[in-house]
Amino acid sequence: MTKDELPYRRNVGAAVFNRAGEVFLGRRKKRRGGMELVAGHEWQMPQGGIDEGEAPLEAARRELFEETNISHVALLAEAPDWLSYDLPPEALAGRWKGRYRGQTQKWFAFRFEGDDSEIDIDRPGGGAFEPEFEAWRWAPLETLPGLIVSFKRPVYEAVVAAFKNLIARP
Incomplete structure (x- = not known):
């Protein structure tokens, strides 16, 4: 089966906005999913x-709880379309052992209603899950495409376009 004949893995993404209108980002651990991360582009949303x-x-x-320990959120919006990306050739045999060509994602925007002390990337899901992130921060939504690996960038550009009107501007 060629790469183009492989299915996409169904996936979800969570854009979590704080009270200042910034979005949660986690810096992925150095090596995950069978590929090296590119310095400066290892940030992503849950x-x-x-x-x-x-x-x-x-x-x-x-997934949000399993990766960040965040549970106090309110749904703001759902992206209208499923967004897909293909994995680079060097990553195809990695984590999913060649079963998928990439992922198709449904994205949701949430308002974070908790306190930053709720976020625990070292013991996500109350300590029940292996940490995915080694650091986290809040960032302006429009900066996200420049912080993600290149093969996911078009998806992040679409997420920014879908959710940019949710941010309260002064």
Whole structure:
């Protein structure tokens, strides 16, 4: 089977906005998913796979908790379309062992209603999950495409376009 014949893995993403209108970003651990990360482009929003029988919104809330420990959020919006990206050739045999060509994602925007002390990337999900991130920060939404690996950049540009009107401007 060629790469173009492989299916996309169904996935969700969570854009979490704080009270200042900035979005949560996590810096991925140095090596994940069978590929090296590019310095300066290892930041991303929480995302992850959809379990069998799970609704995308339910998966987004679960993944957010499993990666960041964040549970106090309110849904703001859902991106209108599924957004897809292909993995680079060197990553195809990695984490998913050549079963998928990339991911197709449904993105959700949430307002963070907790306190920053709720965020715990070292013991995500109350310590039940292996940490995905080694650092985190809040950043302006429009800066995201410049902080992500190049093969995910078009998806992040679409997420910015979908959610940019959610940010309260002075």
